[in-house]
Structure formats: structure tokens, C-alpha cells
Amino acid sequence: MNEARRKPISNAHRAVLQLREMIFSGELAAGSDHLETELADRLGMSRTPVREAALLLESQGLLEMRPRKGVRILPVSAEDMREVYDVLTELESLAAERAAERGLTEQDLAALHAAIDDMERAISADDLEAWAAADDRFHAELVRLGGNSRIRMIVAMMSDQVRRAKASTLFLRPVPVKSNEDHRAVYAAILAGDPATARRIHRNHRRQARDVLTGILEQMRLRTL
Amino acid sequence: MNEARRKPISNAHRAVLQLREMIFSGELAAGSDHLETELADRLGMSRTPVREAALLLESQGLLEMRPRKGVRILPVSAEDMREVYDVLTELESLAAERAAERGLTEQDLAALHAAIDDMERAISADDLEAWAAADDRFHAELVRLGGNSRIRMIVAMMSDQVRRAKASTLFLRPVPVKSNEDHRAVYAAILAGDPATARRIHRNHRRQARDVLTGILEQMRLRTL
């Protein structure tokens, strides 16, 4: 399951986690620049581990290091989301297909099922944040079941980029009722060992999600930028 | 085209290039360990830029940094290649599909066509190295034409991993004659604006490549490990 959590708890690692959190929370605004020294001060460590963290986050596409200008928190455009969703669509669909090929039992799929139930509950309770969290869990678990560690890594990376865009559009999006139908159908197809169906449904699911999100981002852009 | 080549020529960047080269050439053998200090000495610089380079290469999956054990050059297993090819298959197929959707002209596809011709020529001349290089160019160009920068990045990353496996199996693999038929068919489908065909053919192409390579790797493993 969690195969690689042996890296102690270096400052560099803490810097990665904290910077990510600061980016997701908006404390480091999209498009803003920050000197290495400033970040080091804010995190209470020297430039070295901050630099290493920034290097990693740069490779993940969350920020960009520009000599003398500081690290720039990358903004997320509708075009970016189109790219990201295209990747997610392909790789998650494959994961669903592969998961369905493996003859998994209800027990294996327990976490997936739990995520679906959580989403249902969150919708009933009108708790969009909880819904988003459960939705993330569903997708992460689906990819895990696909059994390809590289897909898991890439999807996690792309999901991070999506998460930022979603955070700002969460309350603008329609309540995702239809969405959970898809989730249940994917679940059923995997349990039934039907790869083609699992793939097809998840694919359409992601396609729609992409269109909804990019649509909203484009509207927002017209108003705010 | 080359959108981001403004990074000067830092030592860190040189370290990335040189380490990559050393890994591909086998100068740093798969599975071997190397202390940061050793690498720094060999590259004629201090540990700092070497460390930054290693961090990047770690995120690319070429090596692993283990506290006190040194930098381990990751070996490539058949299972790894199966994962990598699955990713390549999905993303390159999408790139082919997207390329076909864009209504590209013969001129736009010139580089792709050139790569195909080069492969043909290399096969006639029995120059497997040249063929491999041209094949790489074909795939890189195809992905470029797909117009998704993230796919380009991921494919480049995965291709690096494949390149290492290919280097050791190049002369074991059958001469790829059928392969170029696929390439030409993909080319034709893109030019004709037929996304579905472009996708389907490229998909099968990659699937076969995967089976050939993993098959050989498994055989090798039986003998050498």
C-alpha cells in the first residue's frame, strides 16, 4: 500500500509539504513571486532545503524558478486544465480498465465504495468541500487499483494542478448529481470484470468534468482577468 | 517550438545532462550506488549542484537517493517497462488523435515524414542505432504535434526510461520492418484528418512494441540475473 514512506522528516520534505499547502490555500497566490530568502524566513529554515523543495515543486508544475525574479507560483489557465484533464482522462480510464481485468473482490473495492458513499452523503448534506474530498479519494483509489505505480504518480501530480483550479470554482459548479451515477457504474463494471465498460464510462465521466471546469474557468477569466 | 531554453548553463544543469548521459551510456551501471561526493568529484563541481541534479533525476525515475547509501541508479525491470509502455501507449495515442484533429498540412508534418524516411534508410543500411534514433524522433515529433505540453513532458520522461532498456536489447530485437508500416499509416491518418484511425493504429503499434520489449527483458532476466 504505502510503499515508500521511509524518508525521515527532513526540512526539505517539510518545505515541500508546507509550500504545497501554502499554494493550495492561496497563501501563496497564483502568479505571485517570492524570493528564496523570503520563503526560507517564512518556513524558518535556510535557503538550502527551500531550494530543494522548490526544485521538486517546479518539476511537478506548481511553480517556476526564474533567476533573480524569485519563484513564481504558476497560475492555472483553462488551457492548462484542458491539458491536464486530457492526461487524467487517458490514464485514469486505463487504470479503470486494468482494475476491471484483475478480478477484484468487493473487499478489494471497499475503499472505492466508501468514497462513493461519502460523496452521496456529502451531497445530501450540501457539503461541497466534503464532496470534493471524497471525489479525490475515489479517483486516487481507482488509480491505485489499476496497479500501475507510474500512472499513480502522474495522476497525483496532475490532480494537484486540478485541485487548485477546483478550489476556486467549487461553489460555481453545478451540484454533481449525475457524477455519482458514473462512479457507481465504474464500480460495478470493475466488480463485474468488464474492462471495456469501466474504461468507457470513466472516460466519458472525465470528459464531462473537463468541459464543466474549463467552461467555468473561461467564464471566470472573462470577468476577473 | 523550443519554448523554454532560457536557463543559462548552470552547473546544476550540466550535472543533469552529464549524469543522464552517464546513466544511458552505462558508465553509471543500473543498480550501482554512488556517493554524492564521488559524483561531485567526477563532474568537477561541488556537491550542491550535483545534489540538485540528482533530486531532479530522482523525480524522473532514473535514480533514487537513499540517505547514507548514496545515489542508486535504478534498474529497469520488465514490469517497469510494462508500466511505462502502458503510459506511453495511452498518451501517444491521444497525441496522434489530437494531431489528426488539427488539420495539419504536409508542411507541418515534414519532420514526422523525415523521421519515417530516416528509419527506412537505416533499416536498409542495417544501422540499428540510426534506426533507434529516428524512431525516437518520430515519437517525439508525434507528441509535439499533439499539442499538449504535459503529454510531451511525461512522454519524454517515460521515453528516457525506455531508452535505457532499449539500449541493452537493441541487437536482440527483430529488425522492425512491420514497424514502419505503422508509422506511415499513422502519418497518413493524421494528414487525412482521421483521428480514430490515427489513434487506433498507434495504439496497436505501442502495444506490440511493449510485448516485444518486455518479452526480451524477461528472457534476459532469466539468463543474467
Place this chain on the structure above:
DNA sequence: GCGTAATTTTGTGTATGCATTAATAAACGC
């Protein structure tokens, strides 16, 4: 001899200092 504790060695993670050079401000000619 052999298992265990003490000691030394060694590599990493981090802090720090500094040279380089880009960016900015100041000085200057016109």
C-alpha cells in the same frame, strides 16, 4: 571465540559565505 557495548568513521542535511551577474539607481552628456 562470540555477542555486546563503546568508539570511530563517514555521508548526509543544512547553514553560511561569497563571487557573479542581472536589475536598479545614479550620474552624466547633450
Place this chain on the structure above:
DNA sequence: GCGTTTATTAATGCATACACAAAATTACGC
């Protein structure tokens, strides 16, 4: 005043120093 050149400032990239902890080695008890 304004464009150009020079001086100043400041941020990075890198080298270096060092503390800490893991590993290896030795010393020791039995």
C-alpha cells in the same frame, strides 16, 4: 528633460563548513 553610461544593489548559484546520525570498527566482558 531625456537617452546613455556608469555605479550600486541585491538575488542567485555554488562552494564550503559543520552537526548529527548511521554504519562500521574496535574494545571488552564472559
